[in-house]
Amino acid sequence: MAASADLLEKPEASKEADEPRTIEPGLATADRVFHHSARAVAMVVLALTASIGLFLGYQSIPTLRHYGLKFLTESQWQPHLNILGLSAVLTGTVEVALIALVVGFPLALLTALYISEYSPQRLRPTLVALLDLMAGVPSIVFGLWAYFLLEPRAIYVARWLSEYLGWIPIFKVDFDTHAAFLGSVLNSHYGASALIAGLAVATMVIPLACSVMRSVFSQAPLGEREGAMALGGSRWGVIRAVVLPFGRRGIIGGTMLGLGRALGETVAVLLIISIAFDVKYKVLTTGAITTSALIANSFGEATGAQLSALLAAGFVLFLMTLAINTLAAVFVNRSRSGAGTDA
Amino acid sequence: MSIAAPPKGTALAPGAGVQAHLEAVNVSAWFGSKKVLDRVCLSMPETTVTALIGPSGCGKSTFIRILNRMHETIASAKMAGEVRLNGEDIYAPGRKVTETRRRIGMVFQKPNPFPAMSITDNVTAGLKLTGVRVHGEAKEQLVEQCLTRAGLWKEVRDRLDQPGSALSGGQQQRLCIARSLAVDPDVLLMDEPCSALDPTSTRRIEETIGELAQAMTIVIVTHNMQQAVRVSQQCAFFLAEEGRPGVIVESDSTEKVFGDPVDPRTRDYVNGRFG
Numbered sequence: 001m002a003a004s005a006d007l008l009e010k011p012e013a014s015k016e017a018d019e020p021r022t023i024e025p026g027l028a029t030a031d032r033v034f035h036h037s038a039r040a041v042a043m044v045v046l047a048l049t050a051s052i053g054l055f056l057g058y059q060s061i062p063t064l065r066h067y068g069l070k071f072l073t074e075s076q077w078q079p080h081l082n083i084l085g086l087s088a089v090l091t092g093t094v095e096v097a098l099i100a101l102v103v104g105f106p107l108a109l110l111t112a113l114y115i116s117e118y119s120p121q122r123l124r125p126t127l128v129a130l131l132d133l134m135a136g137v138p139s140i141v142f143g144l145w146a147y148f149l150l151e152p153r154a155i156y157v158a159r160w161l162s163e164y165l166g167w168i169p170i171f172k173v174d175f176d177t178h179a180a181f182l183g184s185v186l187n188s189h190y191g192a193s194a195l196i197a198g199l200a201v202a203t204m205v206i207p208l209a210c211s212v213m214r215s216v217f218s219q220a221p222l223g224e225r226e227g228a229m230a231l232g233g234s235r236w237g238v239i240r241a242v243v244l245p246f247g248r249r250g251i252i253g254g255t256m257l258g259l260g261r262a263l264g265e266t267v268a269v270l271l272i273i274s275i276a277f278d279v280k281y282k283v284l285t286t287g288a289i290t291t292s293a294l295i296a297n298s299f300g301e302a303t304g305a306q307l308s309a310l311l312a313a314g315f316v317l318f319l320m321t322l323a324i325n326t327l328a329a330v331f332v333n334r335s336r337s338g339a340g341t342d343a
Numbered sequence: 344m345s346i347a348a349p350p351k352g353t354a355l356a357p358g359a360g361v362q363a364h365l366e367a368v369n370v371s372a373w374f375g376s377k378k379v380l381d382r383v384c385l386s387m388p389e390t391t392v393t394a395l396i397g398p399s400g401c402g403k404s405t406f407i408r409i410l411n412r413m414h415e416t417i418a419s420a421k422m423a424g425e426v427r428l429n430g431e432d433i434y435a436p437g438r439k440v441t442e443t444r445r446r447i448g449m450v451f452q453k454p455n456p457f458p459a460m461s462i463t464d465n466v467t468a469g470l471k472l473t474g475v476r477v478h479g480e481a482k483e484q485l486v487e488q489c490l491t492r493a494g495l496w497k498e499v500r501d502r503l504d505q506p507g508s509a510l511s512g513g514q515q516q517r518l519c520i521a522r523s524l525a526v527d528p529d530v531l532l533m534d535e536p537c538s539a540l541d542p543t544s545t546r547r548i549e550e551t552i553g554e555l556a557q558a559m560t561i562v563i564v565t566h567n568m569q570q571a572v573r574v575s576q577q578c579a580f581f582l583a584e585e586g587r588p589g590v591i592v593e594s595d596s597t598e599k600v601f602g603d604p605v606d607p608r609t610r611d612y613v614n615g616r617f618g
Contacts, residue, residue, distance in 0.1 A: 121418045223455035227519065230413060231526055232445025233472035241468055245459040 053318055060312030066305070071312065075279045077294065079306040086291075086313055088277040092194060093290040093317070095283055096269060097262035099198025104205040104262075105255055111206070112213035112254075117239055131214065134207035143268030146200030151272060154199055155190040158284045162190075170283050192274040194288035200268045201261075209258035216250025217243050249332050256328040260321055266292040291317045362389040363429055363529030363560050365410065365447070370424035371588070372405050372414065379405050381588040382424065385579050387530075392552060392561045394571040394597065397581030398612070402589025403564045406581070407532050410562065411447035412440050428529070445473050448528035452535040454515035456507030456522070462499050465507040465518055466490060469526035485525060493521035494551045513544020520551060531555060533563040537570065549574050568613055572601055580609045 027035065064071060067084060074085020115127045159178075165171045175189055190196075220243045228238045244251075269290050275297065276287025295310050302310055365387040372380040380402040387393045395403045408414040409422055412433060425432045433443045456465050466486045470477055477485055486503065490496040495517040499510070507518055516536055523531060533552070537545040552561060552574045565571050571578055578601070579594035593600060593609045604610045611617055 221455070223451060223453055224457060226413060226416070226449075226451060227455040227457070227522075228468070228472060229416060230411060230444055230449035230451075231469035231472050231522065232441045233469075234441050237441075237472040241457055241460075241472060245457070 053315075053322070056311055056315035056318055059308055060315045063305070063308045063312040067309075071309075072316075076277050077289075077298070079298075079302075079309075082305075084306070084309045086316060088279045089289050089291050089294050089313060090316065091279050091281075092288045093263060093292075093320075095194045095281075096198045096201055096265075096288065096290050097259060099195055099283065100201035100205050100262040100265075101255070101259055103199060104202035104209060104258060107202075108206045108209035108254065108258065109213060109251065112210045112217055113239060113243070115210075116214050116217040117235055117243065128214065131207055131211050135211045137207075139204055139265060140267050142200065142204045143271040146196070146203065146268055147271045150200060150203070151191060151196050154196045155188045158190040158193065158195055161195075162284050170281050172282055173285055174282070175285075189286055190284055192272060192286045192288075194273070194283040197269045197272045197288060197290070198283070200272055201265045204265060204268065205258035205262050208261055209254035212254030212257055213247065213250045216247045216253075220246040252328055252332050256325055259324060263317065263321055263324075264292050265290075266296045269293045270296055363446070364389050364427075365530050365560055365562070366427040366430075367406070367410065368425045368427065370406065370409055370426065371422065372402065372409060373421040374417070375419040378588040379583070380409075380422075381590050383581075383589075383591050385591060385594055387560055387562055388577075389560050390556060390558065391577060392556045392563060392575040394575035394578045395562065395564045395581060396566075396568065396571050396578060396612070397589070398583075398617070399566075400589075401581040401583040403581045404534055405589075407449075407534050407562060407564050410530075410532055411444050411449050413444070413449060415440075441473065445469070445526050446528055447530040447532060448523035448526065449532045449534065450516070450519050450523055450536045452538055454512055454519050454539065456510070456515050456518050458506060458508035460507055461504045462490075462507055462510070462518060463503045466521050466525050469522055473526060489521040489524045490518075492524055492551070492555065493517045494547050494554075495521060511544070513540045513547065516540060516544065516548060517551065520548070520555075524555075528559070530560040530562070533561065535564050535566060538566060545570070568601075568615070572597060580604075580606075580612060582608060582612070 063084070067074070071085055072090075073087050074083060075088035076083045076085060077089070078084070111131075115124060115131065119127055161171045162173045163178075166173065173189070224242045224246070225238055228241045233241060270293045273288045273290075273293065274286055275289050275293070277289055278287065280287075291313050295314060298306065298310060367383055367385045367387075370380060370383045371378065383402075383406060385393070385406075395407060397403050405414060410426055414420050414422055422434075426434060428443075428446065432438075433447070457468055460468060463482075463486050466489050467477060467482060470485075487496060487500075490499060495514060498514060499505075499518075502509075507515065510518060516539075520531075520536075537548055540548070549570065552563065555561060556574075556576075563571075563574065565574075575597045577595065578597040580592045580600060581589050582592045583589035593604055593606045595605075600609060601613050604613060
C-alpha cells in the first residue's frame, strides 16, 4: 500500500460505550525497590512514635486508676505520703514554655528578618553559620551559662518588673520589692524562678526557631520580591507583602519546634529552679517545677507506683506536644501560603 | 500611619500622570568586573512606545532594569552614567529609590502576582507598599479602572476575591500591569512581558500597551520582531559582539529600523539572519 493511503486510513470509533481502563504504574525496578524500602523506613519512624505513646499510655494506667482525676488536680508530689498530682507541674511547664516563647518569638523573628533581609551580603553566610551552630549547642551549655551569668543579672530585671509592672497579677510579689535581696544575690527571693528558667529556655529556643524561619524567608521568590520593589516598596514593604506571607509556614513551624523544645527542656530548668510544688502564677518569685524537670529529678529514686506516676507525667507531656503540633499543622494547612506557587 | 486618600483627579487617578520624558545618558553597567553595557544613550519620549530589541545577552534587560534602579538590587551590579526623568537624574544623591520606582513602574518577564493576595489586593498592593490607604468606593473604583485599562476587568469582575495565583498566565501578567498602573507611574517598563504567554494573551497585552501609550511613556524589551513592529513607534537595536559589552547599534523610528536600517548588522537581525 502507498504511504499516502496509510496516512488516510483512520481507526474506527467503537460502537460500544467506553469505560475508564486501568493503567499500571509501570515503574522501573530501581523505582520499585526504592519505593518499598523508603516506605519501610518511614513506617518504622511512625511505628516508633506510636509505640512511645502506647507504652507511656499503658504504663500510666495503674496511676490513673489509683488516683483518678485527682492525679491532674493535686499539686503536691510526695510519694512517701502517697500524694501525687500534676497540677503544679503542668502549670509550671506551661509557664516556663510560654515565657520562653513570649521572649523568644519576637527575637527569633526579628533576627531571622535581619539576617535574610537587612544584613550585609558579605556578612550573611557567617551569621547563618553562627545561628545554625547556636541551634546545635547542647542545652547543658546553655544551662550553665544561664546559671552563672544570666541568673545573677536577671533578678534585677525581675525586680524592675515587680516594681513597675507589679499591678499585673503575674508580676506581683508577696514581699517588699526591694527587701528581696537578703544579703546576697543567692538569697534573693527573685532567684530560681519560673521567669529565669523561661529566659534560659528562651535562649535555646531562639536559635532553633530563628534558623527555621530564616531558611524559609530566604526562599521567598525573587520574582515577587522584585515585583514589590518595582512598585516602590521599601524593604519593610517587601517583607510585609512577600516575605511574611510566604514565610508563614516557617514562622509557625519554627515557633512550634521552639515550643516543643521549651516544653521538653530539662537540664537547664533543673539547674535554675528550686523545686516547689505550688500552683502559682507569680512567675517572678523563687520556686517552680516543670514536667521534664520532675521526671529527671525523681527518676533515680523512683520505684513501683512512683515510677508509674512519672511515666504518666511523661504521657501527659507527650499528649500536650502532640496536641500542639496537630493544632499547628491544621493551622498551617488552612492558611494560604505563598510557598509552593513559585513565581 | 494612615495617609488619607488624595481626592480623585490627583495622584490617585490613573492616567493623569505627568508626561514624562526618560533619557539615558552614557549608561554603562558591570556585573562584578565584567562590563555588560558601554556608554548607551537613548531618549524615550512621552506617549511613545520604545522597543528594545537584540539577541540574548546583549544587555537589553540590564539596561531596562537600570531605568528604574532595579539593577542595583543585585549584589555585584554596578553602573555609570545618568538616567534622567524629565531632566532630573534618578541616581542623584538624596533621591529616594522607592519614589523613583513608583514613578517608573515595571512589568517582568514572568508574571509575578502576590499569590497569597486576592485580585483586588494585588491591584492595590502598590498603594499599601507606598503608604497610601484607599477604602470603600474609592478602592473599588480604582481597582475597576486599573483592571479595565489592563484589559482584565471583564474576565475577573465576578471573582475579585480569588487569589491572584488562580488566574492563567496571561491573566496574571495583565494583573501585574494593573498592579503597576494603580500607583500611577509616569513610565512603564516591560521586560519581555509576553515571552511566557500564548498568542491570544500576547495580543491582549499588545492592545493594552497601545491604549496605555496614549497617556504614558512605555519601554518594552522584546525578542519578537513582529511585536516590536506592532507596538512601538521607536526602536533601539542592542548588540554585544564577541567578548565586548553591549551597545546600541542603531536607534530610530521603528519604521526606519525595520524598513531601511543604516547598519548592516541591524538589517541582518531584523530580517532574522542571526540572533
